[in-house]
Amino acid sequence: MAVPVAALCCLLPLLPAGAAPGVPRWLGAPVDWPKVGLLAFLHGCWESLAQGLPTPCLRLTRRLLRRPPPAERAPARPGVNAFFPVLFAGVLMLPPAAAALVAVPAALLGGPAGRRCRARQLWNGSQLALCAFAASAAFHLLRGPQLLLGSRFPAALLPGFAAVAAFCLVNGVLVGVMLMLTEDRRPDVLLRGLGTVCGLPVLVHAAGGLMVAVLWQGPYGAFAALLALLPLSISAWVFAQGQRERDAHQATVQSLVQAVEIKDAYTRGHSERVGRASVLIATQLGMEAERLRTLRFAGTLHDVGKLGVATELLRRNGPLSEAERRAVEIHPVYGYELVRGIAFLGEAHAGILHHHERMDGRGYPNGLAGEQIPEFARIISVADAFDSMTSTRSYRRGRPVAEAVAELERCSGSQFDPVMVRALVDALAVHVWQPVQPSEDCIRAVPDIPLGVPEPVRAAPGRLPAQGGGAPLAGQP
Numbered sequence: 001m002a003v004p005v006a007a008l009c010c011l012l013p014l015l016p017a018g019a020a021p022g023v024p025r026w027l028g029a030p031v032d033w034p035k036v037g038l039l040a041f042l043h044g045c046w047e048s049l050a051q052g053l054p055t056p057c058l059r060l061t062r063r064l065l066r067r068p069p070p071a072e073r074a075p076a077r078p079g080v081n082a083f084f085p086v087l088f089a090g091v092l093m094l095p096p097a098a099a100a101l102v103a104v105p106a107a108l109l110g111g112p113a114g115r116r117c118r119a120r121q122l123w124n125g126s127q128l129a130l131c132a133f134a135a136s137a138a139f140h141l142l143r144g145p146q147l148l149l150g151s152r153f154p155a156a157l158l159p160g161f162a163a164v165a166a167f168c169l170v171n172g173v174l175v176g177v178m179l180m181l182t183e184d185r186r187p188d189v190l191l192r193g194l195g196t197v198c199g200l201p202v203l204v205h206a207a208g209g210l211m212v213a214v215l216w217q218g219p220y221g222a223f224a225a226l227l228a229l230l231p232l233s234i235s236a237w238v239f240a241q242g243q244r245e246r247d248a249h250q251a252t253v254q255s256l257v258q259a260v261e262i263k264d265a266y267t268r269g270h271s272e273r274v275g276r277a278s279v280l281i282a283t284q285l286g287m288e289a290e291r292l293r294t295l296r297f298a299g300t301l302h303d304v305g306k307l308g309v310a311t312e313l314l315r316r317n318g319p320l321s322e323a324e325r326r327a328v329e330i331h332p333v334y335g336y337e338l339v340r341g342i343a344f345l346g347e348a349h350a351g352i353l354h355h356h357e358r359m360d361g362r363g364y365p366n367g368l369a370g371e372q373i374p375e376f377a378r379i380i381s382v383a384d385a386f387d388s389m390t391s392t393r394s395y396r397r398g399r400p401v402a403e404a405v406a407e408l409e410r411c412s413g414s415q416f417d418p419v420m421v422r423a424l425v426d427a428l429a430v431h432v433w434q435p436v437q438p439s440e441d442c443i444r445a446v447p448d449i450p451l452g453v454p455e456p457v458r459a460a461p462g463r464l465p466a467q468g469g470g471a472p473l474a475g476q477p
Contacts, residue, residue, distance in 0.1 A: 088209025305335025351376030
């Protein structure tokens with residue numbers, strides 16, 4: 001509640017009493033209300049574009065034409081104000097209180113409706129109003145308007161940088177305080193809050209705002225400023241569409257994983273953890289961001305083929321017969337067949353199909369060996385075995401991380417790629433891995449089978465999964 005109250009206080013200079021004695025002249029300067037209204041409207045339009053939502057103009061046109069409103073769409077980046085150039089232009093051209101007012105309509109009127117959403121919109125509007133007020137005050141304190149009107153560059157850049165710094169500082173502190181209050185975080189989250197709101201995008205938007213302000217106050221006025229916004233608005237719209245596509249990909253993956261976990265309750269959460277462990281390994285290897293994203297999908301979906309395996313076999317507490325084991329071992333092929341038509345998975349297809357191959361060629365379904373096994377599959381194999389060993393299953397208890405790592409190292413070279421095992425060990429030295437902690441009743445209900453149970457020597461499988469089936473992986477069902 002303190003933030004909305006502080007934001008209202010920022011608007012007090014807009015009242016006639018704002019020009020009282022003792023108040024700086026620039027703080028109570030006359031307000032160009034048409035400019036404030038136009039900037040607020042433009043900020044709302046471009047903010048809607050950046051979120052992938054219908055703009056106020058489009059919504060108004062639909063109402064005038066009496067067309068039914070489009071289906072409610074969630075923002076591409078919910079709770080995040082993604083387009084700041086118009087707001088920064090207001091910071092540079094208006095008094096602090098008027099600059100704060102520019103931010104309010106877009107935050108209060110944009111996004112989905114509902115009581116919870118209204119509370120978030122009130123917070124966002126108040127947060128941005130405080131940020132804009134602080135940034136404009138810093139700009140005016142350093143005589144920024146006089147330097148900007150005279151186009152005195154690079155001298156005018158110093159107040160501009162001060163305004164950006166003030167904006168980011170206030171924004172970061174407010175984000176950090178909100179995390180501390182709502183999620184019971186430690187005070188060091190303030191530094192992380194600053195990190196999330198500072199960076200290259202803010203500088204690019206600030207440069208866009210500076211360009212808009214300079215052109216607006218030039219001979220061609222607002223028209224030239226609108227033309228300058230076109231490239232930034234197109235990039236913001238494209239980014240919003242890309243974000244929606246990524247969200248759709250994530251929803252597709254989550255739906256498949258949920259179907260697997262409903263069928264095999266004992267592996268609930270296993271898919272997500274394998275995806276996370278796979279990313280830890282690949283990050284240690286220096287894999288680029290786009291492949292990391294695909295790898296996470298591959299790790300999360302590695303067991304999706306279990307949808308084609310009989311539920312009774314997946315939930316069996318006792319040992320499986322040879323025929324039943326072969327029926328389970330065909331699940332990588334089922335998984336590949338299920339997802340091969342999903343184009344965005346790309347390299348993940350091979351990871352899903354071959355994650356049960358072994359370095360010595362005794363894995364399944366194709367008996368690949370060494371470098372023949374795709375990199376994604378070698379990573380997922382290690383991540384899958386590690387999480388399986390540290391998780392309690394229906395047939396054995398979970399093991400401490402140290403014991404699981406020792407087992408991975410023992411099987412390194414024969415079952416697992418030594419490079420991937422070493423990468424996981426190095427990652428665990430930096431990142432804390434929290435094994436699944438089942439209930440006491442669950443722990444007492446399962447046997448305590450030690451790791452490293454001797455495995456029968458079996459011939460390498462043929463190309464058809466049903467004709468072979470390598471030795472079971474350590475720590476895997």
